[in-house]
Amino acid sequence: MEYSLHFGAVWASFDRLLSGLAIGLALAVVAVAIGTVLGLLAAFAAVSPYRPLRSLAGLYVALIRNLPLLVLVLLAYFALPQIGIALDKYQSFAGALALYSGAYLTEVFRAGLLSVPKGVIEAARSIGLTRLQTNVSVVAPIMLRNALPSLGNTFIGMFKDSSIAAAIAVPELTFEARKINVDTFRVIETWTVASGLYIAACVVIAALLRGLERRFPKF
Amino acid sequence: MNKPQPLLAIRGLTKQFGAVEVLKGVDLDLNQGDVVSIIGSSGSGKTTLLRCVNLLEEYQGGDIVLDGETIGYRSANGRRHRLGDRELSRQRAMTGMVFQSFNLFPHLSAAGNVMLGLRKVLKLPKAEARAIAEKWLARVGLAARADHYPSQLSGGQQQRVAIARALAMNPKLVLLDEVTSALDPELVQEVLNTVKGIAEDGATLLIVTHEMRFARDVSSRVVFMEQGRIHEEGPAAEIFGNPKSARLAEFLRNTRH
Amino acid sequence: MQAFLDQLWIARWPLWDGLLLTAGIAAAAIAFGTLLGGIVGVQLAYAPWWLRLPFRLYVDIMRGTPVLVLILAAFYIPAVAGLSLGPTEAGTLALTLFAGAHIGELLRGSLQAIPPGQAEAGRSIGLTFPQLLAYVLLPQAARSALPPWINTGVELIKGSSLLSIIGVGELLLRTQEVIGRTFMTIQFYIFAGIVYLVINIALDQLGKSLERRVGQH
Numbered sequence: 001m002e003y004s005l006h007f008g009a010v011w012a013s014f015d016r017l018l019s020g021l022a023i024g025l026a027l028a029v030v031a032v033a034i035g036t037v038l039g040l041l042a043a044f045a046a047v048s049p050y051r052p053l054r055s056l057a058g059l060y061v062a063l064i065r066n067l068p069l070l071v072l073v074l075l076a077y078f079a080l081p082q083i084g085i086a087l088d089k090y091q092s093f094a095g096a097l098a099l100y101s102g103a104y105l106t107e108v109f110r111a112g113l114l115s116v117p118k119g120v121i122e123a124a125r126s127i128g129l130t131r132l133q134t135n136v137s138v139v140a141p142i143m144l145r146n147a148l149p150s151l152g153n154t155f156i157g158m159f160k161d162s163s164i165a166a167a168i169a170v171p172e173l174t175f176e177a178r179k180i181n182v183d184t185f186r187v188i189e190t191w192t193v194a195s196g197l198y199i200a201a202c203v204v205i206a207a208l209l210r211g212l213e214r215r216f217p218k219f
Numbered sequence: 220m221n222k223p224q225p226l227l228a229i230r231g232l233t234k235q236f237g238a239v240e241v242l243k244g245v246d247l248d249l250n251q252g253d254v255v256s257i258i259g260s261s262g263s264g265k266t267t268l269l270r271c272v273n274l275l276e277e278y279q280g281g282d283i284v285l286d287g288e289t290i291g292y293r294s295a296n297g298r299r300h301r302l303g304d305r306e307l308s309r310q311r312a313m314t315g316m317v318f319q320s321f322n323l324f325p326h327l328s329a330a331g332n333v334m335l336g337l338r339k340v341l342k343l344p345k346a347e348a349r350a351i352a353e354k355w356l357a358r359v360g361l362a363a364r365a366d367h368y369p370s371q372l373s374g375g376q377q378q379r380v381a382i383a384r385a386l387a388m389n390p391k392l393v394l395l396d397e398v399t400s401a402l403d404p405e406l407v408q409e410v411l412n413t414v415k416g417i418a419e420d421g422a423t424l425l426i427v428t429h430e431m432r433f434a435r436d437v438s439s440r441v442v443f444m445e446q447g448r449i450h451e452e453g454p455a456a457e458i459f460g461n462p463k464s465a466r467l468a469e470f471l472r473n474t475r476h
Numbered sequence: 477m478q479a480f481l482d483q484l485w486i487a488r489w490p491l492w493d494g495l496l497l498t499a500g501i502a503a504a505a506i507a508f509g510t511l512l513g514g515i516v517g518v519q520l521a522y523a524p525w526w527l528r529l530p531f532r533l534y535v536d537i538m539r540g541t542p543v544l545v546l547i548l549a550a551f552y553i554p555a556v557a558g559l560s561l562g563p564t565e566a567g568t569l570a571l572t573l574f575a576g577a578h579i580g581e582l583l584r585g586s587l588q589a590i591p592p593g594q595a596e597a598g599r600s601i602g603l604t605f606p607q608l609l610a611y612v613l614l615p616q617a618a619r620s621a622l623p624p625w626i627n628t629g630v631e632l633i634k635g636s637s638l639l640s641i642i643g644v645g646e647l648l649l650r651t652q653e654v655i656g657r658t659f660m661t662i663q664f665y666i667f668a669g670i671v672y673l674v675i676n677i678a679l680d681q682l683g684k685s686l687e688r689r690v691g692q693h
Contacts, residue, residue: 003556066630066676068637070648071669078655079662123322123381126273127336127388128312131304137339141326163542167641174545181548187556191549199540 009184010193016180020173021197024162027090027172031097031162032105032155038098039105044135046110057106064103069164072096077168093165101158108154112147113139145216152209156202163198173197224287226251226423227272227392232281234267241267242278243447249392249425254418256426256434256455259444260470265427268444269394272425273316274307285313286391312340315385319397321377323369329356329380330365333387341388355383359413375406379413386417393417395426399433411437431474435459443467480663487654494650495671501568501639501646502632509575509628516576517583517617518609531580538577543635546570551642567639571632578631582624586617619690626683630676637672647671 010017046057064072076092087095116139124134144151166175177194181187225248234242241264249255257265270276272283274291282289290310292299302310324332333352337343343351356365359379369377378398385393395414399407411433418424418437428434434441434455441458443451443466451458451467462468484491519531538546550570554561561569590613598612640649651668655661 062677063673066634066673066680067669068634068648068672070637070640071665071672074648074652075662075665075669079665082662117322119318119320119322120324122275123316123318123324123384124335125308126275126311126314126316126318127384128308128340129336130308133308133339137335138324138326142324145326160540160542163544164638166544174542174548177545178548181552185556187552191545191553195537195541195545195549198542198545199537202540 020176024172028159034098035101038102042106043109108150112143228284234278256438263444315390494647498647505571512576513579516580520584521587586621
């Protein structure tokens with residue numbers, strides 16, 4: 001079979017790919033923002049002296065990390081309405097991705113918590129900070145800085161996983177690419193451009209993160 | 220005439236780490252303005268004693284009374300109960316502690332380190348906390364470094380910030396735990412001079428140290444600990460000049476080369 | 477509940493077939509991916525830069541592209557290139573390429589973490605480079621790469637669910653077909669979730685016990 005490359009048909013729809021990319025990024029931002037809150041709560045629970053809290057955090061991580069994201073997404077979109085919770089496709093995907101990223105971030109923050117020197121925590125207790133004040137004013141800032149590189153990697157991972165929203169017809173980059181592929185039959189061109197956009201976005205995000213890491217001094 | 224009530228009274232303090240008895244009944248009084256140094260070989264329990272006074276360690280027996288208040292535990296129906304987090308925090312704020320390894324907050328500037336307790340524990344407004352922090356940083360000779368981060372300071376400077384952080388809280392008592400042990404030799408003197416300065420200002424200090432000459436210079440009283448007990452105590456001149464027990468004499472021989 | 481169990485009984489064989497396909501796809505991808513990753517990792521760690529470049533490019537493209545895009549590309553592209561590849565083969569190919577890149581990268585990390593004294597000691601007793609690799613370097617790297625390698629297996633089991641999107645009759649697609657017939661959406665999705673959970677946790681435990689066994693030295 002003869003096949004020669006013609007990118008024209010793909011460039012004609014490039015704006016759709018770009019808007020798809022923006023939707024994917026937005027989904028990842030919302031999900032990781034919520035996931036950060038979930039991950040922080042679960043990480044503090046995971047290192048707390050109370051056994052039930054530790055078990056709960058462990059259960060959350062083990063449950064979510066071992067489930068395919070697509071199953072979570074389909075549950076949120078198709079199954080929740082059955083028990084009276086109707087979310088639109090954006091909400092259900094962002095919710096599923098938030099829950100998913102929260103489990104990964106729990107591990108990231110837990111490692112960050114263990115990296116805070118014991119002596120620094122004692123110094124905070126010594127000047128009379130309560131346990132909560134110590135966690136908020138001393139432990140969390142140090143831990144967040146130490147966790148920044150892993151936090152960035154998790155964000156990149158979640159951005160790539162936003163492609164799975166295509167399965168419930170969210171018009172993000174992968175969904176648009178598939179449509180252009182079917183409409184134009186410019187198969188190689190479409191997937192080259194789509195993949196190139198993902199890679200370019202990942203490279204840009206990684207560079208921004210490195211800039212952020214430089215801006216805050218490492219402890 | 221009533222004897223004045225001591226600022227700190229430690230009564231029959233015992234502590235175990237598992238099966239190991241670290242403190243075997245320690246009694247010690249400090250009056251307002253006293254500067255007491257604790258000397259002794261490593262493992263004698265002196266650092267643990269300090270950490271108990273700052274309520275960083277739990278202890279199994281005895282009482283610590285600070286300015287008339289029994290701290291750390293309450294007794295009910297003949298049983299001891301560790302106090303809650305809020306009470307412990309309030310009591311810890313009454314003593315300041317300076318650690319061997321500085322333990323500055325790495326994410327805060329020198330001024331930020333001093334201000335944290337003033338803002339969060341004493342609830343002072345920001346401007347007032349800043350003014351107090353600057354005053355204390357000036358007192359330890361670091362006025363120009365207020366906005367430097369710990370990673371930008373030398374070990375000696377970090378330790379002086381830690382001293383300012385402890386003193387800015389206006390504690391009744393300051394605990395110093397081997398504050399020069401982690402320093403390079405050329406940085407030791409600046410920290411010792413700072414401690415000497417605050418002693419002359421009239422602060423009440425309980426010091427654990429390996430610097431015998433410093434202990435002799437600065438202390439009103441010296442305590443020699445050995446195997447979890449106070450083995451000998453007395454005025455500095457007497458402890459160093461005329462040790463009574465053979466054990467203390469031997470310890471001093473081994474530390475003074 | 478009884479209605480669900482009845483339907484589950486009726487659907488037991490399609491679901492079982494789906495499960496076998498899921499396991500088969502993941503097993504094939506980890507097996508071929510490990511072979512591929514072994515070559516890639518060694519090249520990335522030891523090859524001269526001009527030889528390393530194409531491998532680096534391959535790894536970075538695979539790691540920068542979502543798995544679903546790899547799967548769709550593998551599904552659509554072979555046809556226009558004149559190859560006939562069924563959805564199962566295409567999907568397995570995509571997962572293999574993905575696994576090869578990941579395993580290559582983690583093997584490179586493990587190889588480079590070995591102290592240089594090991595290679596020097598091997599050379600000093602006269603080992604050739606392939607011998608050095610086989611008897612000194614790879615055994616040590618394999619040990620430290622074991623936990624992330626097992627984790628790649630878990631990721632492949634999870635990733636294989638994406639093949640349902642291109643119509644591969646693995647566990648998730650079979651589940652969706654059953655749901656289409658019974659309308660028991662929550663029940664069957666949760667059932668599928670539990671099956672994935674059981675496989676992955678079992679894999680995880682297997683990894684941990686392997687780790688304990690080879691970890692003692």
